[in-house]
Amino acid sequence: MKFRSQQLANGLEIVAECDDQAHSTALGFFVKAGSRDEDDTVAGVSHFLEHMMFKGTPTRSADDVNREFDEMGAHYNAYTTEENTVYYAAVLPEQQAAALELLADMLRPSLRADDFDMEKKVIIEEIGMYEDQPPYCADEQCKADHFGSHPLGRSVLGTEQSITELTVEQMRNYFERQYSARNIVLAAAGHVDFEALVAQTERATAHWNDVTPQRQTESYRTTRGACRTMNKSSSTQQYVLLLSDGPAADDDARYAAKILATVLGDDQGSRLYWELVDPGLAEHCSLSHYDYLDAGLMMTYLSCPPESAADNLRRVQAVYAAVEASGIDDAELARAKSKISSRVVLSSERPRGRLFTLGGNWLQRREYRTVRDDIDAVAAITADDVADVLRRFPLTTSTIVTVGPLESL
Amino acid sequence: MQPENYTHTLDNGLVLVAEPNPSLESAAFTFLLPAGGAYDPADALGLNSFACEMALRGAGPRDSRQLVDDLDALGVERGEGVSVEHTNYGGAAVADNLLPALEIYADVLQRPHLPVEQIEAGRQVVIQELMATEDEPAHKVMVELKRSHFPSPWGNPSQGEMASAMSIDIAQIRAQVARCYRPNGTILGVAGKFDWDELRDHVSRLFAAWESVEVPRPAEGPTNQRVRHIMHEAHQTQIGIAYASVPYSHEDYFCAWGAVGVLSGGMSARLFTEVREKRGLCYSVQASHQTLKDRGAVLCYAGTSADRAQETLDVTLAELRRLAEGVRPEELDRLKARIKSGLIMQHESSSSRSSSIARDWFHLGRVRTLDELAAIIDRLSSDDINAYLERRAPRDFTVVTLGPEPLEMPL
Numbered sequence: 001m002k003f004r005s006q007q008l009a010n011g012l013e014i015v016a017e018c019d020d021q022a023h024s025t026a027l028g029f030f031v032k033a034g035s036r037d038e039d040d041t042v043a044g045v046s047h048f049l050e051h052m053m054f055k056g057t058p059t060r061s062a063d064d065v066n067r068e069f070d071e072m073g074a075h076y077n078a079y080t081t082e083e084n085t086v087y088y089a090a091v092l093p094e095q096q097a098a099a100l101e102l103l104a105d106m107l108r109p110s111l112r113a114d115d116f117d118m119e120k121k122v123i124i125e126e127i128g129m130y131e132d133q134p135p136y137c138a139d140e141q142c143k144a145d146h147f148g149s150h151p152l153g154r155s156v157l158g159t160e161q162s163i164t165e166l167t168v169e170q171m172r173n174y175f176e177r178q179y180s181a182r183n184i185v186l187a188a189a190g191h192v193d194f195e196a197l198v199a200q201t202e203r204a205t206a207h208w209n210d211v212t213p214q215r216q217t218e219s220y221r222t223t224r225g226a227c228r229t230m231n232k233s234s235s236t237q238q239y240v241l242l243l244s245d246g247p248a249a250d251d252d253a254r255y256a257a258k259i260l261a262t263v264l265g266d267d268q269g270s271r272l273y274w275e276l277v278d279p280g281l282a283e284h285c286s287l288s289h290y291d292y293l294d295a296g297l298m299m300t301y302l303s304c305p306p307e308s309a310a311d312n313l314r315r316v317q318a319v320y321a322a323v324e325a326s327g328i329d330d331a332e333l334a335r336a337k338s339k340i341s342s343r344v345v346l347s348s349e350r351p352r353g354r355l356f357t358l359g360g361n362w363l364q365r366r367e368y369r370t371v372r373d374d375i376d377a378v379a380a381i382t383a384d385d386v387a388d389v390l391r392r393f394p395l396t397t398s399t400i401v402t403v404g405p406l407e408s409l
Numbered sequence: 410m411q412p413e414n415y416t417h418t419l420d421n422g423l424v425l426v427a428e429p430n431p432s433l434e435s436a437a438f439t440f441l442l443p444a445g446g447a448y449d450p451a452d453a454l455g456l457n458s459f460a461c462e463m464a465l466r467g468a469g470p471r472d473s474r475q476l477v478d479d480l481d482a483l484g485v486e487r488g489e490g491v492s493v494e495h496t497n498y499g500g501a502a503v504a505d506n507l508l509p510a511l512e513i514y515a516d517v518l519q520r521p522h523l524p525v526e527q528i529e530a531g532r533q534v535v536i537q538e539l540m541a542t543e544d545e546p547a548h549k550v551m552v553e554l555k556r557s558h559f560p561s562p563w564g565n566p567s568q569g570e571m572a573s574a575m576s577i578d579i580a581q582i583r584a585q586v587a588r589c590y591r592p593n594g595t596i597l598g599v600a601g602k603f604d605w606d607e608l609r610d611h612v613s614r615l616f617a618a619w620e621s622v623e624v625p626r627p628a629e630g631p632t633n634q635r636v637r638h639i640m641h642e643a644h645q646t647q648i649g650i651a652y653a654s655v656p657y658s659h660e661d662y663f664c665a666w667g668a669v670g671v672l673s674g675g676m677s678a679r680l681f682t683e684v685r686e687k688r689g690l691c692y693s694v695q696a697s698h699q700t701l702k703d704r705g706a707v708l709c710y711a712g713t714s715a716d717r718a719q720e721t722l723d724v725t726l727a728e729l730r731r732l733a734e735g736v737r738p739e740e741l742d743r744l745k746a747r748i749k750s751g752l753i754m755q756h757e758s759s760s761s762r763s764s765s766i767a768r769d770w771f772h773l774g775r776v777r778t779l780d781e782l783a784a785i786i787d788r789l790s791s792d793d794i795n796a797y798l799e800r801r802a803p804r805d806f807t808v809v810t811l812g813p814e815p816l817e818m819p820l
Contacts, residue, residue, distance in 0.1 A: 021432065024754050054676070062686060063677065070675035073746035075754070092750050121689030128644040128714055129692050134544055234642040236543035268487070269477040278473070280533020283541050303541060335481040342484025345434050345503055350757045 003368045004194045008202050010210045011182030015362045016197065017354055022190035025096050026351040028088030029107055030185045030359040033178035035082050035158075036151035037215060044158015045166060045174050047080040048123050052171065053087060054078070055115040057105050062115060065106060072098050075352070082152050083292055084363060090352040093191040097200060104204035107179065116168040123163050130157065134235040134403045135303065142241040142299075142401035145228055150220035152295055181208040187359035190351025217294040227400040229408050237283060238306040238404030240313055245393045246289050246296035249364035253392065254296065255377045256385040257289040262336040263328050263386075264319065264395075265300065269335070271319050276302070282312050287395075293364060298395060306405045313400075313409065320395035327387045341375045413778045414766065417609045421621045422593030425612050426766050426776050428600045430756060436601035437501035437759035438511060439767045440518065443594030444496035444585075446567030447627050453577055455535065455569010457589060458491045460582050462531045463523050464590075465489070469516030473527065476513065485510045486760075491567040493701055494771070496589070501760045504602035508611050515615035518590055525579045535574045542568070546647045547693070547712050550811040553639060554649030554708060558807040561630035563701055593621040598767030601759030635807045638815035646718035646812025647710070650725060652803045654698060654705035657772040662705070663789050664797035669698045669707055670744040671736040671794075672728065677743060679728050684711060690721045696729075702772065707803065715813050722816050726806065733802035735795040748786055752779045 005015045033046050055062045069076045069089065076089035076099075087106065091099045130136040140155045147153030158166075188197055247253040265272045265287020276282040282304035290297045304312050347353040348371045357374075361367050369377075402409045414428040449456045466473040480487060480500070487500035498517065502510055542549050556564045599608060641647075654665045673680050673696040684694045691713035699706050709729070713721045755761050756779065766776045777785075810816050 023756050024750070063682070066676035066682070066686075067743065070677040070743040070747055073748075073750035075747075075751065090750075090754065092753060095750075118687075118689040122685060122692055125645075125690070125713055125717075126692040129547075129712055132546055132643045132645050236540045237537070269481040274474065277534070278530060280530040280537065283534075283537035304537065305540065331478075335478060338482055338484040339486075342486060342502055342506075346486060346501055346760070349433055349435060349759075350754065 001370065005368070006198050008181070008205065010205060010208055011180070012184050012186065012201065012205055012208065013362070014186045014188070014198055014201060015358060015368065016188040016192045016194050017358050018192045018194055019190055019351070022351050024090050024351050025093045025099070025188065025190045025192055026088065026090040026355040027096070027099055027103060027186070027188050028086055028355050028359055029103055030187055030363050031085045031179060032083070032183045032213065032215060032363065033085045034080060035154040035156045037178055038154055040162070042166060042170050042174055043155060043162035044123070045171055046085055047156050047158070048119070048163060048166065049171055049175060050078050050080045050085050051119050051123060052111055052116065053106050053109050055112065055119060056110055057108055058110055060105060065102070068102050074099055080156055082154070082156060086359065088352070088355060096193060097196065100197065100200055101204060104201065108208070111168060111172050111175065113168050116171065120163060124160055127157050127160055127163065134232055134237070135239045135301070137230060137232070138239050138241045138401045138403040141228065141230060142243050142399060145226050145401060146243040146399035147220060150218065150295070151216065152292055176209065177211070178213060180211045180213050181205055182210055183213040185359060185362050187355055187362065189354040189358055220295060227409065228402070229406060230401065230403040231407050232403050233405055235404045237303045238309040238402060238406055240302040240309060240400065240402045240409070242300035242316070242398040242400050244298045244395050244398040246298040247291060247389065247393070248296045249291040249293055251296065253385070253389050254289065254291050256381050256389045257296065257298070257393070258340060259333065259336045259378065259381050260328070260386050260389055261287045261289045261298065262339055263332045264323060266339065271323070272316065275315055275319055276312055281308060281315070285312070285316065291364070296393070298393065300398070309402065309404070309406060310409055317396060324390050324394060324396060327390070328383055330383065333381070333383055333386070337378050337381070340378050344371060344374050413780070414776045415605050415609070416776070417613070419592060419613060419616055421616070421619055423616050423619065424596045424770055425609065426596065426598050426770050427603065427605060427608060428762055428766050428776065429603060429605065430600060430759065430762070431602050433601045433759050434503060435501055435759045436504045436507040436599065436603050437499070437763040438507065439497060439499040439598040439764040440514065441495040441497050441596045441598070441767045441771060442518065442590055443494070443624065444491070444589035445494040446491055446565050447493050447562040448589055448624070449562065449565060449569070451561070452573070453581055454565055454573045455567070456573070456577055456581060456585050457496050458568050459531065459535050459574065459577050460586050461489055461491055461496050462534050463528070463582055464517050464521040464586070466527045466531065467522035467524055469520045471513070471516065479513060480510065483510050493563055493567060499760070499764060507599070507603055508607070511611065512615060519616070519619050521586060523579060523583050523586060528579045528582070532574060532577070535569065536571065538568060539571055539574060546641060546643055546645070546811055547710065550647035550649045550809055551708065551710060553811065554651050554807065554809045557633050557635055557637060557809050558651035558706055560632045562627045563629070563704070564633065588622060588624055591622040591624070592616060592619040596767045596770045598763040598770070600762035600766060636818050636820065637809055639809065639811045641811045641813065643812060644714060645712050646715045646810055646814070646816070647712045648718065648722050648725065649809045650709040650729065651706050651807040652729070652805060654707050654801070656703055656705045657700040659705070661797050663785055664794045665705065666698050667741060667744060667789055667794045668732055668736060668798055669696055670748070671740045672696045672732065674744050675747050680709070680725065683728050684721060684724050688720070688724060690717055690724065694725065700772070718810070718812060719816050722808070722810070723819055726819060729803045729806070733798055735798060736791050738791040741789070741791045741794065745786055745789070749783055752783055755779060
């Protein structure tokens with residue numbers, strides 16, 4: 001396992017974790033472009049643009065892009081978050097050059113108007129699909145309420161209206177601004193020929209523009225304590241989301257926050273599991289930690305019958321009050337470490353699993369961390385570290401959004 | 410040289426199949442028990458799902474909490490569920506923790522407490538899972554599609570129904586576990602890093618005293634209504650389409666599988682291209698091959714806005730019918746490339762292999778190695794697939810739709 005990195009003259013950075021024993025090669029372009037880089041006039045453009053990248057280039061049709069990926073036997077896709085858009089492919093090592101050539105070409109798309117109009121329909125269908133699944137409505141609303149005017153409160157998908165009104169010119173302008181070489185990291189994991197990767201990327205991206213992108217990171221004041229009810233009479237279950245602050249991506253306390261989330265809100269064997277799920281009071285209740293450049297989130301997700309939602313919410317709050325008062329015990333700490341380490345090992349066995357960690361770490365911190373670094377960081381956490389997280393980021397003050405049959409909670 | 414896989418059958422019938430991969434740091438296991446939804450009594454659908462929910466609430470020397478805590482301490486990433494044929498319990502962990510984890514599961518399968526004082530809690534879990542499905546229209550339409558396509562018990566919803574979930578009692582659960590949790594018919598698949606002699610001896614010791622029980626295959630009921638609409642207030646209409654195919658053990662299986670791959674393997678496949686890329690009709694459209702022991706089916710799904718659902722149904726059905734005209738060699742070549750790289754990448758994960766080899770044993774009575782699979786895929790030609798499609802063109806469609814308005818069925 002060997003880490004390599006290089007920055008090209010146009011500003012594009014390449015990072016790789018090379019393992020000659022691996023059976024496959026995973027490649028991904030990580031672009032610093034997400035909903036936080038949008039404003040109301042282009043809400044949802046980052047995600048829409050992600051779809052348009054598969055619609056072809058001056059030398060390839062949309063059919064060509066999909067067909068060529070399939071011909072090389074690639075396992076490929078893309079996704080968009082609040083902060084990043086990622087395009088990736090996992091292939092056999094002998095396809096490294098072909099996969100890179102296609103991915104790099106894709107990232108200079110034609111953005112043809114007729115493709116744009118056709119794909120707009122698909123995006124609106126995707127929004128409609130999520131609207132029929134109640135928890136997703138709550139998720140976006142809760143982030144909007146919690147972050148207020150901070151850019152992390154923006155919706156990734158946008159709305160049917162914002163997508164309908166978006167023009168292809170607006171998308172082209174956004175692309176020019178965000179898809180600068182300096183705003184993109186190429187990550188590679190598994191069986192990687194690094195010299196060949198660098199040489200080829202240099203040629204393939206020489207014409208990419210090199211503007212200095214601007215992203216505002218800013219401190220924010222959350223509207224904690226707000227509680228919103230979204231009535232959806234067609235829903236069967238009641239869904240409740242609680243957001244409170246947590247350690248951001250550059251905060252070493254994030255490992256303690258992961259442990260805290262595992263102790264309190266893992267799918268199985270956590271305090272919320274025993275309090276709510278095991279006795280059958282809730283279908284699901286979990287706590288997760290998410291980290292962004294300038295903010296962190298602790299997100300509680302509860303789904304249960306509407307009639308028991310208020311009581312269950314009180315139980316969640318009581319679990320949080322108890323841990324803030326008394327902390328976690330050594331046995332809980334040890335179990336959480338074991339679970340997290342096991343997950344790190346299992347998810348790292350595949351190059352495509354390592355790819356996202358590698359690219360994510362570089363985007364967030366320009367840092368390379370081995371699997372062992374992460375396991376060691378988790379192993380070093382003490383119950384006092386977890387107590388510190390709770391002092392800095394109390395779970396008992398949160399933004400709450402609920403969606404379901406209830407008119408009020 | 411190390412063999413590609415090992416098998417060992419206990420006197421009571423339990424089969425252990427194992428595929429070593431010493432390059433991994435992990436090991437994974439999959440228990441397939443002959444306790445699928447098809448073995449639920451007609452008046453207690455979901456009984457095996459309920460039993461699965463109860464089985465982890467204490468077993469052997471551990472109560473419910475101790476059992477979960479001990480699995481967590483071993484870092485076992487676990488999952489369990491009930492399919493038509495099986496109840497499965499699976500997990501993955503760092504290699505050193507494989508044998509201790511199997512020891513806990515030996516208690517779960519042979520000595521579950523099934524505590525009466527927890528049955529109401531278990532019932533609430535089962536009921537809530539049923540209610541959650543109501544909020545997942547894409548999932549719900551596929552449950553209903555299977556119910557329409559397969560005769561009972563093969564189409565029964567394994568997760569059960571509200572009425573049975575309300576009425577099942579602890580005596581029924583205990584009787585079902587006594588009948589269905591048995592070594593004959595149980596397959597344990599293990600993959601990853603392990604020592605075979607140690608694993609075989611450990612498993613033999615843990616399960617030697619488990620007594621076999623003879624249970625007949627369930628009798629088949631009548632076929633259900635094959636075309637129907639379910640009213641559902643939503644933006645989108647969900648469309649499920651099914652047609653008959655061959656099972657995994659059939660000599661034509663890979664032809665059937667290849668034909669489905671041309672429909673729906675990769676983004677250049679026909680359904681994605683025709684329904685989504687060319688017409689922008691939906692976000693999600695797909696088809697997959699499902700196999701039971703003695704029959705198979707192709708199940709298709711599409712979800713789209715109610716006002717575009719008719720066109721989506723028409724275009725999707727047209728694509729299914731067009732399959733009878735045959736597949737082109739280049740379509741098959743793409744599929745082969747994708748599958749061959751997928752097979753090689755399976756070497757990188759223990760979890761996917763432990764369940765694959767257990768399923769191989771169920772269907773074939775042996776394990777197909779990844780090399781053998783690659784050779785079969787290599788040999789497959791578009792002529793083979795087209796000859797198969799001539800014999801068995803997609804037809805006699807089962808169609809279930811779920812949404813605000815019924816569609817015209819162009820059948």
